[in-house]
Every structure is written in C-alpha cells, then in structure tokens.
Amino acid sequence: MSAPASPPPSRSFRAEAAYPLLFVLLWSTGFIGAKFGLPHAEPLTFLSVRYAVVIALMGAGLVLWPAPWPASPRAWVHIAVSGLLVTGVYLGGVFIAIGHGLPAGVTSLVVGVQPLVTALGARLVLAERIGRAQWVGLGLGFAGVTLVVARKAIGADLGALWTMLVPALVALLGITAGTLYQKRYCPRFDLRTGAIIQFVPCLVFTAALAALTETLQVDWSANFVFALAWLVLVLSLGAVSLLNMLIRRGSAVHVASLFYLTPPATALIAWAMFGESLDGPAVVGMALTVLGVWLAHRPAR
Numbered sequence: 001m002s003a004p005a006s007p008p009p010s011r012s013f014r015a016e017a018a019y020p021l022l023f024v025l026l027w028s029t030g031f032i033g034a035k036f037g038l039p040h041a042e043p044l045t046f047l048s049v050r051y052a053v054v055i056a057l058m059g060a061g062l063v064l065w066p067a068p069w070p071a072s073p074r075a076w077v078h079i080a081v082s083g084l085l086v087t088g089v090y091l092g093g094v095f096i097a098i099g100h101g102l103p104a105g106v107t108s109l110v111v112g113v114q115p116l117v118t119a120l121g122a123r124l125v126l127a128e129r130i131g132r133a134q135w136v137g138l139g140l141g142f143a144g145v146t147l148v149v150a151r152k153a154i155g156a157d158l159g160a161l162w163t164m165l166v167p168a169l170v171a172l173l174g175i176t177a178g179t180l181y182q183k184r185y186c187p188r189f190d191l192r193t194g195a196i197i198q199f200v201p202c203l204v205f206t207a208a209l210a211a212l213t214e215t216l217q218v219d220w221s222a223n224f225v226f227a228l229a230w231l232v233l234v235l236s237l238g239a240v241s242l243l244n245m246l247i248r249r250g251s252a253v254h255v256a257s258l259f260y261l262t263p264p265a266t267a268l269i270a271w272a273m274f275g276e277s278l279d280g281p282a283v284v285g286m287a288l289t290v291l292g293v294w295l296a297h298r299p300a301r
Contacts, residue, residue, distance in 0.1 A: 019242055020258055026239035028265035030091075031108070032273065033235065034098050037227030040219040043095035044210035049218065050228060051203035054236040058196050067192040076197060078186040083198020085178030087240060088205050093171025102164035108263035110168040112145035115257045117176045125180050137295025138257065140288050145263050147285025179247060179255060187248050191241050199236070257292070264289050 037046055070076050090111075097107045115138050119130055189197075210216060218224065246255045264286035 019246065023239055023242040023246060024258055024261040024265055026234055026242065027259075028262050028269060030094075030231065030235050030239075031098070031266050032269055033227045033231040034095060036223050037231070038095065038099050040221050040224035040227075041217070042210070042214040043099035044092060044206050045214050045216050045218060046228075047091055047095055048203060048207040048210050050231055050236060051199050051206060053228065053232045055196055055199050055203060057232070057237070058192065058199070062192060062196070065192075067190050069193045070189060070197070075186060075189070078181075079189055079194050079197045080201045082178050082182035082186055083194075084201045084205060085174045085181060086243070087178075087198060087236075088202035089174025090171045090178065091202075092206055092209070093167040093169070093174060096167035097164055097171070100164050100167070102168060107168050107171075108145070108266060110165060111172050111175070112142065112259065112263055114172055114176050114179075114259050116142055117172065118179055121176060121180045122183075125184065133295050137292040139292070140295065141257060141292030144285040144288030144290075144292055147281045147288065175259075182244075182247050183255075189244075191244055194244065195237070195241065198240075261289060 041049070070079060094107055094111065097110075119134070119138055123130055243255070246258070267286070
C-alpha cells in the first residue's frame with residue numbers, strides 16, 4: 001500500500017519562502033536610489049529628509065490603523081538602539097562613502113564582509129552553532145562578492161581610498177552590531193510601531209550630524225523626488241520591515257548571509273538600468289555567491 005501523498009505547500013509557506021529573495025531584491029536597489037538622489041543633496045541631508053517622510057507616513061498610518069506599542073521602557077530603548085545601528089549608522093556610512101566618491105561596488109564589497117563578522121559575533125554573543133558547511137558557505141559568498149566588485153576596487157584611487165573607506169567600515173560595524181543586538185534583545189515587536197521607534201533616533205542622530213557638517217540644501221529635481229520616493233516606500237517601509245521579520249524568524253547568521261546576494265543583485269540591476277557590463281569573473285562570482293548563501297542556510301551539524 002503506497003504512502004499517502006504529502007500535501008502541497010500552503011500559500012503562506014510559499015510566501016514566507018520568498019521573503020528572503022524579495023528582501024535581497026529590494027535592498028539591492030538602495031545603491032540605485034543613492035545614485036539618482038545624491039547629486040541633488042548631501043548624504044546626511046538626504047537621509048534626514050528620508051527619515052522624516054518615513055516617520056510622517058508611518059504616523060499617519062497608525063492614526064488610521066492603531067497598533068500596540070511596547071509595554072516597557074526597556075523594550076523602547078532596545079528597539080531604538082537596534083534601529084539606530086541597523087538603519088542610522090549603516091545607511092549614514094554607506095551614503096557618506098558613496099557621496100565622497102567611493103564606488104558603489106567597493107562599498108558593497110566592504111559591507112559584504114558582514115556575514116563573516118556577524119557569524120563570529122553570533123558565535124561569541126548569541127552562542128549560535130555554526131556548522132562546517134555554513135563556514136564554507138560564508139567563505140564562498142565572500143569570494144563571490146570579491147569577484148563581482150574586484151575590478152571597481154582595483155580601479156579606485158588608492159591615495160584617497162582609505163579616507164573614503166572609513167564611512168563604509170562604520171556602516172559594516174553598525175549593521176553587524178545592530179543585527180546581533182536586535183536578535184538578542186528585541187527580536188519580536190510590532191513592525192508598525194517599532195518602525196517609528198527605530199526611525200526617530202535615526203532622524204535625530206542624522207539631522208544633528210547634517211547640521212554640523214553639511215549645508216542642508218536640497219535640489220528638489222525630478223530625479224531627487226523619484227529617488228526619495230523609492231527609498232522611502234521600497235527601502236525604508238518595505239525592505240526594513242522584511243529585515244525585521246527575517247531577524248525575528250531566523251538566526252543571525254542566516255539573515256546576515258543574505259547580504260552576500262546584494263552586490264551581485266545590484267550589479268544585475270545596474271546592468272539592466274544603466275548598461276554596466278558584466279564580465280566573466282563577475283558571472284562566476286555571482287554563481288559562487290548563490291552557492292555560498294545556500295550552504296550558509298543549511299542547518300548546522
């Protein structure tokens with residue numbers, strides 16, 4: 001007698017399986033939005049406007065559709081700190097690096113080290129077990145990212161490269177620390193109210209730095225408005241919400257490994273939108289990256 005056929009995957013299961021890929025796709029467009037918007041506003045000014053619009057939209061949404069707020073002051077603090085690290089420090093570093101002339105590919109390479117740094121942190125801070133296949137996957141992912149952006153890194157001006165790299169390194173540390181912090185102290189919170197709690201300190205921190213270091217001038221051109229709308233709706237509301245959801249449901253290593261897919265995905269989007277070429281090493285690098293992420297997502301043994 002044959003065994004009964006297993007039921008087909010439910011629609012909700014298929015949707016959840018697609019969340020990581022959707023996150024990578026949305027997150028990868030951040031560099032494209034920066035490329036459109038940064039010529040029309042300085043980095044921290046651009047981000048301050050972005051955060052203000054996000055808070056206004058989320059606040060209006062809460063008026064129409066109320067949601068629960070955290071029950072304790074400690075929970076508020078943990079959510080705020082995680083948001084400041086994951087969003088404020090990370091995006092501030094990335095935008096400053098690109099705004100100061102660091103090629104987007106080199107910036108992706110620096111931030112692409114995050115899965116390895118997060119894996120070490122998860123081992124030390126969260127006591128997560130990391131299996132041999134996961135370590136191999138993380139290494140392959142980093143090798144793949146390196147191949148994708150190697151030409152841009154080699155072509156950069158080495159004399160000014162270190163100065164431009166500092167903001168990108170700060171971004172790397174911010175999102176790594178934020179991922180570990182959120183996984184440990186506040187993995188679960190309402191995404192609607194939590195987004196406001198996370199973005200308010202980002203706005204205060206970023207606007208204060210912008211007032212001290214920038215002119216606060218904005219050229220409200222069509223390109224800037226498009227970039228702002230894209231980064232607010234797609235990145236800040238869509239991708240960040242997905243990131244919070246993935247941190248809630250997966251291990252820190254699994255979530256961090258997804259960032260290996262960002263530089264190859266960004267390269268594909270740039271190829272489609274701006275005609276940037278993809279050579280043989282880049283294609284091989286993307287294949288290695290996909291293989292590495294698959295290995296990193298296998299259960300630890």
